[in-house]
Amino acid sequence: MTPPVPEHPAAGLTAPPGRRRGRRPAGQNTRDALLGAARSEFSERGYQGARVRSIATSAGVDAAMVNHWFGGKEGLFVAAMDLPINPEQLIARLLDGDLADLGERIVRTFLSVWDANAGGAFVALLRSVATHEQAARMMREFVSQTLFAKLAAAVGPDRSDLRAALCGSQVVGLGMARYVIKLEPLASADVATLAATIGPNLQRYLTEPLH
Structure with missing residues (x-):
């Protein structure tokens, strides 16, 4: 993920003559405003469809600020896809309970997070993985390293890589059907x-013998 960037020394200075009224000064929460607008734009349009100028307009800043803070559209995308919860905390939450209920706990936790903002950053990833390698890499790392590999290693008796991939296929497929395709009655x-x-599918993938 792109590390936080310190405020520019010129932040907060009065906008120069010619700047349109109502525009946000360059250093006044610019980064946060761009991230918020980017998450909305990427979630709605995916990476390819999102426009830097549209994001900047929604944030109330000049489009040049995207390059200033993030180096361009791709850097903004990576920063905007920050997970809503720390992965280590998420794993601890999922493992805190009866192991026999782990599969249901995973589904319930993910849906609760996604439903709160209609899929949010996860939907942006899903809509972008087919056309943007950076999004595909982020999804692969989330599935194979950040979350499910650690869960599988913690509870699975063997073949943790395969178990992690199977869990990832189930959760990614669920997100795609519910938030992108909106396949009924699953979507509602x-x-x-x-x-x-x-x-129970996730439970079998994680804890039961794989034939």
């Missing part, structure tokens, strides 16, 4: 129903 089903029906 309540979290409890999906946790009860999909959770």
Whole structure:
């Protein structure tokens, strides 16, 4: 992820003559405003469809500020895709409970986070993986290294790489069907129903023998 960038020394100075009224001064929460606008734009349009000028307009800043803070559209995309919860904390939360209920707990946790903002950054990734290698890499790392590999290593008896990939296929597929394709009745089903029906698949992938 792109590390936080310190405020520019000139931050907060009065906008120069000619800047349109109502535009946000360059150093006044510019980075946060751009990230918020980018998350909305990428979630709605995916990487290819998102426009830097549109993001800057939504944030109330000049488009040049994207290059200033993030080096361009790709850097902004990487920073905007920051997970809503620290992966280590997420793993600890998932492992805190009866191991027999782990699969349902995974589904319930992910859906609760995604439903809160209609999929949010995860939807942007899903819409971009087919056309943008950076998004595909982020998704692969999230599935194979950041989350499921660690879960599988913690609870799986063997073949943790395969177990992690199987779990990733289930969760990514669920996100695609619910938030991108909006496949009914899955798209409008309540979290409890999906946790009860999909959770056992994840449970088998993680803890039961793989033939």
